[in-house]
Amino acid sequence: MNRQFRISSGIGIAIVFILGMFLFTCCKGGRKAPEVNLEVDISGKEAVIQDIKQAEKIFQALPSPLESAMLIKSAGARFEEKLLNPVSNVNKYITNKSMALNLGVYTCNLSFASLYEQTQLLIDYMNAAKKMADGLGILKAIEQEDIDRLEENINNSEVIMDIVSQTFMNSNSYLEDNGQPATAAIVLTGGWIEGLYISTQLVDMNDFEGNKLVGRIIDQKLSVDILLRLLDGSKGIAAVDELMAEVEKLKKVFDKIRIDTSAVKPEYDPDSESTVLKSEVQTDMTPAVFMELSAVVKEIRNSFVI
Amino acid sequence: MKTVRIILLPVILLVVFGVSASAQCKAFARKECLPNLAGYTHDGNYHAAVLVEGEEAELYKTFYSDMNYRVSIVGDEKLPDIEFRVLDSNKNVLYTNRDKNYSSTWDFKLESSQQLKFLIRVPSAGRAGQTPSRGCVAIMFGFRLKK
Numbered sequence: 519m520n521r522q523f524r525i526s527s528g529i530g531i532a533i534v535f536i537l538g539m540f541l542f543t544c545c546k547g548g549r550k551a552p553e554v555n556l557e558v559d560i561s562g563k564e565a566v567i568q569d570i571k572q573a574e575k576i577f578q579a580l581p582s583p584l585e586s587a588m589l590i591k592s593a594g595a596r597f598e599e600k601l602l603n604p605v606s607n608v609n610k611y612i613t614n615k616s617m618a619l620n621l622g623v624y625t626c627n628l629s630f631a632s633l634y635e636q637t638q639l640l641i642d643y644m645n646a647a648k649k650m651a652d653g654l655g656i657l658k659a660i661e662q663e664d665i666d667r668l669e670e671n672i673n674n675s676e677v678i679m680d681i682v683s684q685t686f687m688n689s690n691s692y693l694e695d696n697g698q699p700a701t702a703a704i705v706l707t708g709g710w711i712e713g714l715y716i717s718t719q720l721v722d723m724n725d726f727e728g729n730k731l732v733g734r735i736i737d738q739k740l741s742v743d744i745l746l747r748l749l750d751g752s753k754g755i756a757a758v759d760e761l762m763a764e765v766e767k768l769k770k771v772f773d774k775i776r777i778d779t780s781a782v783k784p785e786y787d788p789d790s791e792s793t794v795l796k797s798e799v800q801t802d803m804t805p806a807v808f809m810e811l812s813a814v815v816k817e818i819r820n821s822f823v824i
Numbered sequence: 825m826k827t828v829r830i831i832l833l834p835v836i837l838l839v840v841f842g843v844s845a846s847a848q849c850k851a852f853a854r855k856e857c858l859p860n861l862a863g864y865t866h867d868g869n870y871h872a873a874v875l876v877e878g879e880e881a882e883l884y885k886t887f888y889s890d891m892n893y894r895v896s897i898v899g900d901e902k903l904p905d906i907e908f909r910v911l912d913s914n915k916n917v918l919y920t921n922r923d924k925n926y927s928s929t930w931d932f933k934l935e936s937s938q939q940l941k942f943l944i945r946v947p948s949a950g951r952a953g954q955t956p957s958r959g960c961v962a963i964m965f966g967f968r969l970k971k
Contacts, residue, residue: 575873575875575879575880575881575882576881576882576883576884577871577881577882577883577884577963578883578884579869579871579883579884579885579965580869580885581867581886582867582868582869583868584865584867584868585867585868585967588865588891588967588969589888589890589891592890592891592969593890679865680865680866682868683865683866683867683868684866684868685868686868686869687854687866687868687869687870690868690869690870691850691853691870691872692850694870694872695849695850734888734890737886737888737889737937738886740886740937740938740939741886741939744884744885744886744939747884779913779936779938781914781916782912782916782918782938784918784919790892790931790933791931792892792931792932792933793918793919793930793931793932793933794932794933794934794935795912795918795932795933795934795935795938796935797934797935797936797938798935798936799936799937
């Protein structure tokens with residue numbers, strides 16, 4: 519083996535490593551590990567192209583904070599300011615993990631405030647979310663002009679929803695595009711847990727049976743595995759591993775809830791020009807399981823905002 | 825040292841180009857994919873990636889019975905028409921845009937909340953001897969409450 523070959527082999531392994539790291543970090547929610555064979559001659563560009571072609575992108579899409587807030591409102595829940603994370607807590611968050619979690623939490627809070635037309639709160643929470651985004655170094659996520667535009671359109675719910683949606687997209691796209699999928703996943707986790715916390719706290723136990731909000735909470739069982747797979751894409755990072763352990767506790771309670779869905783039949787509805795996915799569902803969650811779920815969610819959420 | 829530089833250069837270019845292409849996907853998604861959600865509220869999530877002809881992506885998401893949804897899946901103009909299929913948890917195909925002339929949007933609603941899987945494929949144009957095209961593919965969801 520001559521010196522030239524030894525150098526090329528070493529560089530070859532480095533190339534495989536760099537490509538592997540690049541492919542691992544470029545996409546949200548994890549991916550199937552690219553099949554990297556160190557024995558393959560990677561000096562040619564065809565091998566590199568083949569490697570990229572084999573990479574499969576897998577997106578795990580959690581409900582966004584805006585969608586969570588919309589689901590809570592659509593279930594007829596009332597607005598309760600005391601359930602939100604006070605903006606006065608904003609200076610407590612100094613680690614990347616706490617800022618990422620509370621960017622999600624505050625985005626959920628501002629979505630909630632916007633849907634219930636709590637105008638001053640909305641601006642306060644937009645400023646709190648901006649502070650978290652700035653702290654994480656997310657450039658141009660929420661700019662002063664967004665807040666000014668919000669104030670100018672405070673009675674225009676469509677514009678407000680558009681601003682909330684865009685600022686959230688600015689944050690998560692920045693994190694994804696700058697190789698920070700773990701932080702993006704933590705932000706989403708914070709927002710999802712906050713939505714679950716608010717909804718569980720708003721359930722009136724005297725009106726449990728047939729409560730629409732309880733139905734929405736049961737539906738979140740469908741997203742727990744998505745959340746775990748999302749976090750699993752960044753497994754090995756301490757902050758993510760800690761969160762996974764917390765979400766596993768939640769999953770254990772969700773596993774006690776039964777959801778039986780019949781076969782789905784798609785039918786085109788010409789009136790609405792959309793496809794209706796027809797199916798029937800039967801669910802079962804006892805008040806005791808709900809109380810257990812509510813307690814676990816509260817414990818996790820409080821650990822985020824403390 | 826010359827050998828090292830020659831070998832490392834394409835790698836550095838690939839990584840830099842890849843990150844740059846990824847960043848460009850955001851602008852692409854905003855310009856080409858988001859406008860298709862007119863009439864719906866964009867949920868704020870961002871799913872985009874650089875794909876090569878023949879490559880597939882998957883997306884998992886829970887959809888709720890209270891909402892009307894629109895999905896917009898758009899590929900860079902360098903790519904062939906993007907094909908997508910929607911599957912339920914039993915892997916039954918509920919929709920394919922091949923039946924709709926590769927439409928980039930699909931409007932749907934659900935009678936009961938479901939987790940659905942979207943399979944997105946960039947077909948191969950099949951040009952012999954040419955490097956496969958690569959470009960951004962963006963996937964975005966909009967929702968509105970059922971009336």
